[in-house]
Amino acid sequence: MVMMMKKYKLKSRIGEAIEKSGLRNDYIRKHVDVQQKQLWNWKNGVSFPTLEKAFILAKILRCKVDDLAELIEVEEDDEEK
Numbered sequence: 001m002v003m004m005m006k007k008y009k010l011k012s013r014i015g016e017a018i019e020k021s022g023l024r025n026d027y028i029r030k031h032v033d034v035q036q037k038q039l040w041n042w043k044n045g046v047s048f049p050t051l052e053k054a055f056i057l058a059k060i061l062r063c064k065v066d067d068l069a070e071l072i073e074v075e076e077d078d079e080e081k
Contacts, residue, residue, distance in 0.1 A: 012045035
């Protein structure tokens with residue numbers, strides 16, 4: 001019997017939040033204290049900020065931490081044993 005188990009993954013919305021804020025990447029990087037590559041990774045969902053950095057980023061962007069990512073439900077087959 002095949003049972004459908006719910007799995008979740010994060011989708012980054014940091015790029016959207018930055019665009020909406022109108023702030024420049026260099027300003028954001030300076031205030032969050034991250035390198036350009038790290039910010040790029042966050043914007044593209046390659047990696048995500050620590051909880052502390054997420055709160056700092058949200059404060060700078062004048063949004064909620066919840067606005068920085070979206071939890072997406074993904075179904076995956078899992079055989080019952």
